[in-house]
Amino acid sequence: xxxxxxxxxxxxxxxxxxxxxxxSCARNALELCGYEVVDPSEVQLxxxxxxxxxxxxxxxxxxxxxxxxxxxxxxxxxxxxxxxxLAKNLRIKEIDLDEESERVKKRASEDIDVDAYYxxxxxxxxxxxxxxxxxxxSRFEEEESR
Numbered sequence: 001x002x003x004x005x006x007x008x009x010x011x012x013x014x015x016x017x018x019x020x021x022x023x024s025c026a027r028n029a030l031e032l033c034g035y036e037v038v039d040p041s042e043v044q045l046x047x048x049x050x051x052x053x054x055x056x057x058x059x060x061x062x063x064x065x066x067x068x069x070x071x072x073x074x075x076x077x078x079x080x081x082x083x084x085x086l087a088k089n090l091r092i093k094e095i096d097l098d099e100e101s102e103r104v105k106k107r108a109s110e111d112i113d114v115d116a117y118y119x120x121x122x123x124x125x126x127x128x129x130x131x132x133x134x135x136x137x138s139r140f141e142e143e144e145s146r
Contacts, residue, residue, distance in 0.1 A: 008037065
């Protein structure tokens, strides 16, 4: 049973491979926590599509969600800031993945699938690596632009 639908928000434009590694790690962790995940990094429009076209498509997806999860570095992304503000105004609750991980750990003593629990721990480790990598790339790009 799904805990609800969650939209992953974070920087895509200007990051290698559209930041798909971070989105993928978040997707896996959120799915293991019981959420149905909406990943805007998977949106594919035609080659002529603009940033605005992608934002319009992504915002339509967000409107159908119960929750939003903000990836590391969202503050520097114009699109992610717009998504977060819209979610806040529509009372779409922001998820804290650390709190979700703790919730799952508490359930571990109950009836959780042990393999799923270990998968969550591995995914959380990858998510942490992805966050650190995104931060390092961002710092590197800032240094190069100077």
